[in-house]
Amino acid sequence: MTVTAPSAAAWAGARKDLVAGWRSRELWAHLGWQDIRQRYRRSVLGPIWITISMAVTAVALGILYAGLFGNSLEEQLPYILVGFIVWAFISGCILEGSDVFIKNEGLIKHLPAPISVHVYRLVWRQTLLFAHNLIVYVVMLLIFPRPLDWSLLLFFPAFLLLALNGAWVGLLFGMASSRFRDLNPIIGSVVQLMFFLTPIVWIYEDFLNSPNPAIAERARLAEINPFLHYIEIIRRPMLGQETVWHHWIVVLAITLVGWAVTMWAMRRYRTRVSYWV
């Protein structure tokens, strides 16, 4: 391992960090599990609490909003549930990503390891939480069967894309907010705001097809929100709705641009993280 001044660090260093981090997957996989078990240590039900609290929230809000919007429960509840599960993953990656290095200051300053290890651990932990929440989805399918077809297989590439995005967001936001400590609260409020702006509890298509042209016009604006596309690529197959490819294209484009920016930032600032935390 050669550690040089930043000017000579080059792309190889950034790539090596990612590869070496990936190779220590026994480490971050173990730590990711540990994080979850840790959270529910000494509780009788353990990680099942993740599943239960998701179920309670989704059912309660499903009933509430089905009543408010005048939708049927078998339409509203699955929509909200899947939206919540996906949003939990997305917001988890962003919120925890923005202080991933600050939280791991001790480890970063005492043990030489690629910085990507901390981000892999984070995305893995979020993936495990997501898997726990999927149990609620399966139970829901038994109660409100959906017209699922082969497009359900799109769930896998869609989740892979979400995880890939979680990784660059963690690296980039993590580096930026260890340098600028104000970013963390800013990101926190933006994520909270985005929850309401993204069609998770309200059904985007209902407004799009609204007889009132003013509402239909406004609903179109939701397309500007990148989170809409992330949610749609995975929610549509899970609900058995037809595939809308332009969501995939937008997500792919953001993924590529996001990784390009992250690699540039990794090249320049990766070695500064241990100084900043």
Place this chain on the structure above:
Amino acid sequence: MVRIETRQASVDFPIFDAKSRSLKKAVLGVVGGNISSDRKVPVIQALRDINISIEEGDRVALVGHNGAGKSTLLRLLSGIYAPTSGTATIEGRVAPVFDLGVGMDPEISGYENIMIRGLFLGMNRKQMEARVDQIADFSELGDFLDMPLRTYSTGMRVRLALGVVTSIEPEILLFDEGIGAVDAAFLEKARDRLEELVKRAGLLVFASHSDEFLRRLCTTAIWMEHGQVKQQGGLREVLTAYKGKDPWPDDAMSPA
């Protein structure tokens, strides 16, 4: 091959106080028009122009007053801090022993902590499982290994951490002092173990204020002062210059 080499390596710490670390300053700086001139962050020059070459088989003592840069130098040599100017080349797997508490989770059992620490030091699960008994034996913690770490005393934690680090085969062993919290009998045991470990390790850099420890483990020395290397050479020669007197006047045969 195992070696460490630094050329003109410097480490500068930017000191961001609450104000300069915030976005506000950076953003307002852009609005003002001249960011480059007045965006200066105070910097502490922790290390300056370090030229060190440590080869396989070297056992180097690191001495110097508090704040001389010993710990920062160890972090430079481990690759935790990349030099802000100059280069540092590290070839070999590094096992740092800086703060024995870091990376330890108080809520999980001693066994679990052994596993995690081992994974951090570059071992895999299987290798660690094969070593757990040996570590349990060495640390003399017995049934306590099933208890959460928060029930341990400081000395017991040190035993655990030392047990892990001495059970692996590091190529580069970097040791910072702070292993004082163990009882005398265990310290004696740890010394023997460390001596063995040092023989197995490719190279050792050991920062300590204990002449006794240094004499048993090291052959050469680096004296740090104000972030620079003041003197490098044989252990006895450097220690004599550093302390102003021969550290082992009664012992003509001591390693020099």
